[in-house]
Amino acid sequence: xxxxxxxxxxxxxxDLYRALANRTAVTITYxxxxxxxxxxRTVDIHELRTTAVRIKKDGTVTGGGYVVIAMCxxxxxxxxxxxxxxxxxxxxxxxxxxxxxxxxTYERPAPQPTDDAxxxxxxxxxxxxxxxxxxxxxxxxxxxxxxxx
Numbered sequence: 001x002x003x004x005x006x007x008x009x010x011x012x013x014x015d016l017y018r019a020l021a022n023r024t025a026v027t028i029t030y031x032x033x034x035x036x037x038x039x040x041r042t043v044d045i046h047e048l049r050t051t052a053v054r055i056k057k058d059g060t061v062t063g064g065g066y067v068v069i070a071m072c073x074x075x076x077x078x079x080x081x082x083x084x085x086x087x088x089x090x091x092x093x094x095x096x097x098x099x100x101x102x103x104x105t106y107e108r109p110a111p112q113p114t115d116d117a118x119x120x121x122x123x124x125x126x127x128x129x130x131x132x133x134x135x136x137x138x139x140x141x142x143x144x145x146x147x148x149x
Contacts, residue, residue, distance in 0.1 A: 002015065004089070019045055025073070025092040027043075028081060028088070029087045032085060033085065043073065044096040045070045046100045048068055049066070049069060052064075068082075110123075112124075
């Protein structure tokens with residue numbers, strides 16, 4: 001077991017990237033924000049991300065951390081763990097048990113027609129569903145030419 005407070009963030013990230021590259025499991029002891037009791041999870045890491053840095057008007061900086069995207073073996077679903085909340089971790093030699101689920105929100109569109117110009121026109125209109133119901137926020141008059149697209 002490696003304690004994250006006794007090593008640098010770079011060393012911790014290196015070990016987690018190695019587990020990601022070798023597709024091996026990692027057991028982490030994680031403390032959620034606002035809780036006092038840590039939880040232990042064995043996870044299959046699928047991605048390591050960085051969070052955006054935000055500077056508030058008063059000059060304070062938030063964000064800029066690292067997030068571990070993994071499949072939790074206890075729950076059987078995807079989870080996000082902030083690196084700052086990981087207290088300790090253990091690298092294992094066992095391979096991944098859970099695969100990341102496929103993205104189910106994407107639907108492959110029908111192939112575009114190539115033989116009819118009208119069919120291609122209506123195909124393009126149907127593809128852009130967000131623009132089909134566009135209405136301006138206020139009615140435009142003919143004298144407002146600077147607002148014309």
